[in-house]
Amino acid sequence: MVSIEPGRLYVVATPIGNLGDLSARARETLAGVDAIAAEDTRHTARLLGHLGLKQPLISLHEHNENERVAMLRQRLDSGSAIALVSDAGTPLISDPGYRLVRALREAGREVLAVPGPSSIVAALSVAGLPTDRFSYEGFLPARPASRRKRLTALAGLEHTLVVLESGRRLEAALADMVEAFGPEREAAICRELTKRFETTRLDTLAALVDWVAADPHRLKGEFVILIGGAPASSAEQAGLPPVEVMLQLLRQEGLGAKAAARIAAQLTGGSTNQIYTLAVQADKP
Incomplete structure (x- = not known):
C-alpha cells in the first residue's frame, strides 16, 4: 500500500500507449493525492476515467508553468499532496515540469519519483x-x-x-x-x-x-x-589527440578556424565542414 505524505510532489510516469504499463504504485499514487498537475487535463481525465478516479486536475504546460509554480507551492505548503504527470511517459523528459521541480527543490520541498514508462x-x-x-x-x-x-x-x-x-x-x-x-x-x-x-x-x-x-x-x-555512434577516428587509431585538442593547439599557433579545420581534417580523415563547425563553436564565449 502506497503511503501518500502531505506537502509532497509526486512525479508520476504514465503509459506511452499501452494502459497496461501503468504501475500499481502509480495508480495508488494518483488515487491518493489531493490534486494532479497535468500537461493536458483532457488527456489525463481520460486516463483517470479508465482507472475509475476523479482527482481534481490542474493544467500545467509550457505556456503557464511559471504562473502555476507559486500556486502549487502554496498548496503544498498548506499540506496538499500533488502528483505531476505529462501526456505520456515520464514528466520533464521533453515535457513540462522542470521549473516546478526546480522551484520546489530550492524551497526545500520533497519531490518524489514514481518511475515507469519512457519512450x-x-x-x-x-x-x-x-x-x-x-x-x-x-x-x-x-x-x-x-x-x-x-x-x-x-x-x-x-x-x-x-x-x-x-x-x-x-x-x-x-x-x-x-x-x-x-x-x-x-x-x-x-x-x-x-x-x-x-x-x-x-x-x-x-x-x-x-x-x-x-x-x-x-x-x-x-x-x-x-x-549509432561514429566509428573511432583515424586520429584515435593513430594515437593522435582528440580533434578538439588538435584544433586548440593549431589555433594557439595563430591559424584561423578554416585553416585549422582543414589541417585537422587531413590528419584525422574527418569532415572539414564538421571540424570547422567545432572550431567556430569553440570560439564562442
Missing part, C-alpha cells in the same frame, strides 16, 4: 544499438538550417544518439541525418512504441530513407530515432 528507454531496449553510453537530444530544431547545423555538431559522437521527431518532419530529418552522418551510419526508427502498430526498423540511414518513402503509413505516429 527513450523503451526505444533503447529494442533498437539493437549500443546502450552502454548514449546521448538524448530531444526534439531537433524545426527549421531546416538549424537542424542541419545541430546534426553536424553531433556527428562526431561515438555513442548512440537518441532524438524525437514528428511524422511531418521525419523525411526531412532523415535526409539531413544522411548528409551529416553519412548514408552508411547505422540507425533505428522506433514508431508507436507499446501501441497496436509498434514498429522498430534497424538499418543504415540511407536504407531507412527508402523504407519510410516506400509506405506513407510509416509517417504516421510518434517517433524515436536512434543513430
Whole structure:
C-alpha cells in the first residue's frame, strides 16, 4: 500500500500507449493525492476515467508553468499532496515540469519519483544499438538550417544518439541525418512504441530513407530515432589527440578556424565542414 505524505510532489510516469504499463504504485499514487498537475487535463481525465478516479486536475504546460509554480507551492505548503504527470511517459523528459521541480527543490520541498514508462528507454531496449553510453537530444530544431547545423555538431559522437521527431518532419530529418552522418551510419526508427502498430526498423540511414518513402503509413505516429555512434577516428587509431585538442593547439599557433579545420581534417580523415563547425563553436564565449 502506497503511503501518500502531505506537502509532497509526486512525479508520476504514465503509459506511452499501452494502459497496461501503468504501475500499481502509480495508480495508488494518483488515487491518493489531493490534486494532479497535468500537461493536458483532457488527456489525463481520460486516463483517470479508465482507472475509475476523479482527482481534481490542474493544467500545467509550457505556456503557464511559471504562473502555476507559486500556486502549487502554496498548496503544498498548506499540506496538499500533488502528483505531476505529462501526456505520456515520464514528466520533464521533453515535457513540462522542470521549473516546478526546480522551484520546489530550492524551497526545500520533497519531490518524489514514481518511475515507469519512457519512450527513450523503451526505444533503447529494442533498437539493437549500443546502450552502454548514449546521448538524448530531444526534439531537433524545426527549421531546416538549424537542424542541419545541430546534426553536424553531433556527428562526431561515438555513442548512440537518441532524438524525437514528428511524422511531418521525419523525411526531412532523415535526409539531413544522411548528409551529416553519412548514408552508411547505422540507425533505428522506433514508431508507436507499446501501441497496436509498434514498429522498430534497424538499418543504415540511407536504407531507412527508402523504407519510410516506400509506405506513407510509416509517417504516421510518434517517433524515436536512434543513430549509432561514429566509428573511432583515424586520429584515435593513430594515437593522435582528440580533434578538439588538435584544433586548440593549431589555433594557439595563430591559424584561423578554416585553416585549422582543414589541417585537422587531413590528419584525422574527418569532415572539414564538421571540424570547422567545432572550431567556430569553440570560439564562442
